[in-house]
Amino acid sequence: MAKTAVSSSEQPYPNPCFYRSDAQHRSVQTTVFCDFDGPIVDVSDRYYSTYQQGLSEVKSIYEAEGEILPLVMLSKAQFWQMKQERTPDPEIALRSGLRGQQIERFLQRVRQIVNQPDLLHRDQLQPGVRWALSLLQARGMRLVLVTLRCQQQAESILQHYGLIQFFSEIYGSDNQQAAYFNQADHKTQLLKTAIASWQSSVRFPEAASAWMIGDTEADILAGQATDIPTIALTCGIRSQNYLQRFQPTHIHADLVAATHYLVKTQAIAA
Ligand SMILES: [Mg+2]
Known part of the structure; x- marks a missing residue:
């Protein structure tokens, strides 16, 4: 089972029961389709550790063959800023001092180790996630997880943190590499399946609404x-500047801020 470290930085938030809805708030059934990596889990430590480990291993391989590589290890801030601007991995390798064949060896190694259990342990829950999910549920919103992570892996992590009960359904991938490559067409395919299931279960479509929350262009x-409004979060692997190019309906800092927005919107609609 993939375990991740419990974030000790989870801040105290008001009891979501404080926000428990009255009957009016339930007059419009809202379904929130939510991504996993980024909105719920912070993967930045794992991705940076994967980069560091990959670079060190390539350096050792060449040293063993008698060649000293003049490498420059990027800081986590430099690395994450490049990921947030969607800098291609070969360019990150180039900026780290790798050349030619060395780059391909590095990229191959990164793909091999990014899902290894010792690196998966570096993932942490984003601050306030439990509070945000509790509040969305307390307000009668239905939560559906749509992730390119392996379905089993996502379920294990949610189970581990006691968060699985917040989700009505979980749609994941059957491919370990899918989350790292983060392809939009794959995500769209999953979301379409989730939406088809949602539409078939809605008794009064005119009184139903849906949102997609995620941290990337995918x-x-x-x-x-799939014609549903989107909320892009900047707490994940893309910057605000980058996300703006794709014209999401709204941009918020994290799931807590998005939750405040959805609760306010629901109250206005009621
Ligand atoms: Mg994501």
Whole structure:
């Protein structure tokens, strides 16, 4: 089972029961389709550790063959800023001093180790996630997880943190590499399946609404392809500047801020 470290930085938030809805708030049934990596889990430590380990291993391989590589290890801030601007991995390798064949060896190694259990342990829950999910549920919103992580892995992590009960359904991938490659068409396909299931279960479509929340262009494009409004979060692997290019319906800092927005919107609609 993939375990991740419990974030000790989870801040105290008001009791979501404080926000428990009255009957009016339930007059519009809202379904929130939510991504996993980024909105719920912070993967930045794992991705940076994967980069460090991959670079060190390539350096050792060449040293064993008698060649000293003049490498420059990027700081976590430099590395994450490049990921947030969606800098291609070969360019990150180039900026780290790798050349030619060395780059391909590095990329191969990164793909091999990014899902290894010792690196998966570096993932942490984003601050306030439990509070946000509790509040969305308390307000009668239905939560559906749509992730390119392996379904079993996502379920194990949610189970581990006692968060699985917040989700009505979980749609994941059957491919370990899918989350790392984060392809929009794959995400769209998953979201379409989730939406088809949602539409078939809605008794009064005129009184139903849906949102897609995620941290990458794949989430925004998937929401747009299925005609549901999107909320892009900047706490994940893309910057605000980058996300803006895809014109999400709204941009918020994290799931807590998005939850405040959805609760306010629901109250206005009621
Ligand atoms: Mg994500």
